[in-house]
Amino acid sequence: MSEEIKSHAKVxxxxxxxxxxxxxxxxxxxxxxxxxxxxxxxxxSGSTWHAAAQVTQFGGNQTMIGLKRHSIDLYRKLAAxxxxxxxxxxxxxxxxxxTQDQIDxxxxxxxxxxxxxxxxxxxxxxxxxRRHPLIKTDGLLGAWWDPLDGDIDPAGLTxxxxxxxxxxxxxxxxxNPVEDITRKPNGEFIVHTAKGDITCEMVVNATGYRVNEVGxxxxxEHPVTxxxxxxxxxxxxxxxxxxxxxxxxxxxxxxxxYSRQEKNGLLVGVYEQGCKTFGMRGIDPHFTQALxxxxxxxxxxxxxxxxxxxxxxTETGIHTVVNGPITYTIDxxxxxxxxxxxxxxxxxxxxxxxxxxxxxxxxxxxxLMVHGESEWDAWCLDPxxxxxxxxxxxxxIKAIEDYQNEFHYHLPHEHRPGARLARTTPLYPxxxxxxxxxxxxxxxxxALFFKPDADFVDEHGYRFTPTQKVVAQEIANVRENVxxxxxxxxxxxxxxxxxxxxxxxxxxxxxxxxxxxxxGLCYLLNEKGHVLAExxxxxxxxxxYWYGSAAAAEWHDRDWLNAYKxxxxxxxxMTSSHTILVVAGPxxxxxxxxxxxxxxxxxxxxxxxxxxEKTLGHAKMMAMSVSFSGELAYELHIPNEQLYLAxxxxxxxxxxFGLGLFGLYATESMRLEKGYRHxxxxxxxxxxPLESCLDRFVNLNKPDFVGKTAxxxxxxxxxxxxxxxxxxxxxxAPAHSGDSIYCGDKLIxxxxxxxxxxxxxxxxxxxxxxxxxxxxxxxxxxDLLGEMxxxxxxxxxxxxxxxxxxxx
Numbered sequence: 001m002s003e004e005i006k007s008h009a010k011v012x013x014x015x016x017x018x019x020x021x022x023x024x025x026x027x028x029x030x031x032x033x034x035x036x037x038x039x040x041x042x043x044x045s046g047s048t049w050h051a052a053a054q055v056t057q058f059g060g061n062q063t064m065i066g067l068k069r070h071s072i073d074l075y076r077k078l079a080a081x082x083x084x085x086x087x088x089x090x091x092x093x094x095x096x097x098x099t100q101d102q103i104d105x106x107x108x109x110x111x112x113x114x115x116x117x118x119x120x121x122x123x124x125x126x127x128x129x130r131r132h133p134l135i136k137t138d139g140l141l142g143a144w145w146d147p148l149d150g151d152i153d154p155a156g157l158t159x160x161x162x163x164x165x166x167x168x169x170x171x172x173x174x175x176n177p178v179e180d181i182t183r184k185p186n187g188e189f190i191v192h193t194a195k196g197d198i199t200c201e202m203v204v205n206a207t208g209y210r211v212n213e214v215g216x217x218x219x220x221e222h223p224v225t226x227x228x229x230x231x232x233x234x235x236x237x238x239x240x241x242x243x244x245x246x247x248x249x250x251x252x253x254x255x256x257x258y259s260r261q262e263k264n265g266l267l268v269g270v271y272e273q274g275c276k277t278f279g280m281r282g283i284d285p286h287f288t289q290a291l292x293x294x295x296x297x298x299x300x301x302x303x304x305x306x307x308x309x310x311x312x313x314t315e316t317g318i319h320t321v322v323n324g325p326i327t328y329t330i331d332x333x334x335x336x337x338x339x340x341x342x343x344x345x346x347x348x349x350x351x352x353x354x355x356x357x358x359x360x361x362x363x364x365x366x367x368l369m370v371h372g373e374s375e376w377d378a379w380c381l382d383p384x385x386x387x388x389x390x391x392x393x394x395x396x397i398k399a400i401e402d403y404q405n406e407f408h409y410h411l412p413h414e415h416r417p418g419a420r421l422a423r424t425t426p427l428y429p430x431x432x433x434x435x436x437x438x439x440x441x442x443x444x445x446x447a448l449f450f451k452p453d454a455d456f457v458d459e460h461g462y463r464f465t466p467t468q469k470v471v472a473q474e475i476a477n478v479r480e481n482v483x484x485x486x487x488x489x490x491x492x493x494x495x496x497x498x499x500x501x502x503x504x505x506x507x508x509x510x511x512x513x514x515x516x517x518x519x520g521l522c523y524l525l526n527e528k529g530h531v532l533a534e535x536x537x538x539x540x541x542x543x544x545y546w547y548g549s550a551a552a553a554e555w556h557d558r559d560w561l562n563a564y565k566x567x568x569x570x571x572x573x574m575t576s577s578h579t580i581l582v583v584a585g586p587x588x589x590x591x592x593x594x595x596x597x598x599x600x601x602x603x604x605x606x607x608x609x610x611x612x613e614k615t616l617g618h619a620k621m622m623a624m625s626v627s628f629s630g631e632l633a634y635e636l637h638i639p640n641e642q643l644y645l646a647x648x649x650x651x652x653x654x655x656x657f658g659l660g661l662f663g664l665y666a667t668e669s670m671r672l673e674k675g676y677r678h679x680x681x682x683x684x685x686x687x688x689p690l691e692s693c694l695d696r697f698v699n700l701n702k703p704d705f706v707g708k709t710a711x712x713x714x715x716x717x718x719x720x721x722x723x724x725x726x727x728x729x730x731x732x733a734p735a736h737s738g739d740s741i742y743c744g745d746k747l748i749x750x751x752x753x754x755x756x757x758x759x760x761x762x763x764x765x766x767x768x769x770x771x772x773x774x775x776x777x778x779x780x781x782x783d784l785l786g787e788m789x790x791x792x793x794x795x796x797x798x799x800x801x802x803x804x805x806x807x808x
Contacts, residue, residue: 022362067360093149
């Protein structure tokens with residue numbers, strides 16, 4: 001008898017693997033029970049059933065640590081159900097280190113984990129050998145130890161989540177493929193399934209390696225692809241038979257493998273360099289609970305080295321090889337959150353480590369859907385962090401690169417070479433001849449600094465590197481003469497039409513620029529009263545504005561503005577049509593005036609925080625007297641067809657003024673000295689603007705703005721944390737995001753960003769700390785690469801605190 005399905009639901013989740021079942025479960029935990037899950041086959045029949053299913057606390061940032069710890073706590077609870085127990089082994093696990101950079105990386109992550117209440121440690125090579133007697137420690141310098149590392153039965157876990165969701169009122173319809181998704185005029189979705197149509201308010205794509213089959217139904221192409229991944233299971237190993245406990249998990253960057261115990265043998269997974277994508281030409285609709293053909297030959301190079309590390313493998317047989325698809329994104333992190341440009345559509349896709357993280361993924365997505373934000377700022381997972389450049393081919397190149405570097409974690413400022421040049425301006429080849437060292441911001445190539453010679457190498461690590469001296473020279477020239485920087489990919493919208501002023505005034509928590517020709521720095525809050533976005537808003541005319549924000553915020557801000565924008569107001573995207581040239585330094589005005597005989601660049605004619613259309617030679621542009629460096633500076637917003645012209649005019653006229661080039665590294669240093677924030681580092685939706693010490697940008701006397709009611713409630717409650725500036729007593733390394741801050745033995749906060757301030761000659765950091773520790777001069781400590789170093793609370797904006805320089 002055919003199963004009768006509901007015709008209406010609040011939410012339809014598509015996909016019955018760990019992502020879909022976790023989302024369904026967590027939606028019920030948040031109080032939404034009118035929710036449905038549909039699966040084309042049996043639950044777990046995609047990638048979930050063959051997962052190696054390791055569960056670790058390791059995370060590359062605080063959000064990832066938090067969601068993984070939530071997963072472990074949830075899995076322990078589910079596994080302990082006496083009626084439906086799940087096989088779950090917590091054995092501890094280690095990540096081996098062979099270089100000083102790896103040691104620094106692990107010690108940083110251990111310190112960051114402490115800020116999330118998670119205890120891990122770094123152990124030496126001898127201790128690593130004691131904890132795992134089957135490995136040889138030759139060449140090891142130590143290992144990062146996670147005491148709660150382990151493995152779980154993936155099918156048992158997924159079925160447990162589905163069962164708990166059903167007990168709370170959710171419905172699960174198996175063997176029911178989705179055939180199409182359409183949309184009604186009122187915005188509701190109709191999910192057309194083999195067993196009938198379901199109308200819903202929200203839809204979730206949690207379809208694993210079939211992600212883009214459903215994505216196309218919604219009119220989007222998700223930057224997710226699949227890689228074939230192999231692990232093998234050994235016969236019984238005598239040494240394991242006689243042990244009274246299971247050996248810990250190993251993850252090894254030297255030999256690109258992981259290993260854990262499976263019964264009395266080992267499960268060994270390999271990340272081979274000759275890896276292979278899956279499903280690029282489509283996926284057989286009958287590929288369920290299926291595997292790819294075994295192909296251990298492409299792992300032979302790894303196997304030889306793995307056998308040297310674990311000699312017991314040379315004396316046992318291999319009884320099973322598993323080769324199945326797992327999904328990857330461009331940066332290896334999943335996509336959890338709103339589908340870009342499709343209101344009320346969400347996704348939980350690209351789950352490379354779905355079992356280990358799946359509990360946390362479901363929690364975050366459910367909280368975003370129900371409350372509009374999660375416990376932890378989830379920008380690192382937000383699908384909108386990738387924009388139009390992220391096509392399938394780009395994603396595949398990055399997926400291969402990430403697969404080949406599975407246990408080689410990104411170092412600070414490291415930009416890997418795969419799929420580069422996705423977005424460039426007409427100046428890219430020009431700056432390349434100037435020895436620009438390139439990084440990537442939202443796909444755009446941006447100059448980090450300019451190498452003193454073509455052979456100079458930008459070393460990456462957690463400590464200060466020789467690049468610091470090069471950056472210091474760039475900053476010195478900006479301070480003494482004039483510097484020129486291209487800012488590619490700056491997010492820019494033209495907003496105009498009847499009601500534009502009222503619309504923007506409602507969106508920002510402070511004041512819009514009132515006069516035509518003025519510029520203001522504004523903050524947008526979410527409905528919870530927390531910081532969502534930072535924008536530079538320029539008033540070009542009555543009901544006519546330019547809105548500018550971080551390059552990475554392009555689709556994030558667009559979706560938020562469109563959710564509130566009235567039909568009478570237009571929003572035109574201008575990110576790809578214009579590029580900024582920043583001219584900064586005490587001689588910047590003189591240089592620009594020399595090229596503008598009919599324009600007046602004087603302080604009186606163009607004061608700080610103003611905007612005017614200007615002409616340099618015969619190049620037209622929109623010029624703003626604003627500064628992110630703390631020096632007298634101008635942003636020149638130039639149509640790309642005249643970008644090279646403007647560049648040529650400025651550089652040819654620049655020699656008498658001491659013109660030099662500078663890049664992103666220099667800007668980062670200078671903004672720390674000025675007390676300026678970085679979006680999604682210092683500005684996160686875990687904090688409201690009062691906790692972020694942005695009081696001067698908040699006008700609570702306004703009749704209304706998005707988030708005002710919630711902000712007033714939080715103001716009455718008082719701050720949980722407060723934002724501070726710190727001076728770090730270390731000549732070895734800067735502070736890094738997530739570093740823990742202590743008062744004695746008490747953990748009181750964590751770093752949001754840090755770096756060296758060359759003009760004030762101080763090692764600077766920003767942090768959120770407990771409110772009682774914000775008094776200027778308070779002495780605290782920071783866990784910096786495993787060592788406690790003194791830090792002191794200092795006045796924000798150490799360089800030119802009166803803003804005399806930017807005012808000219």
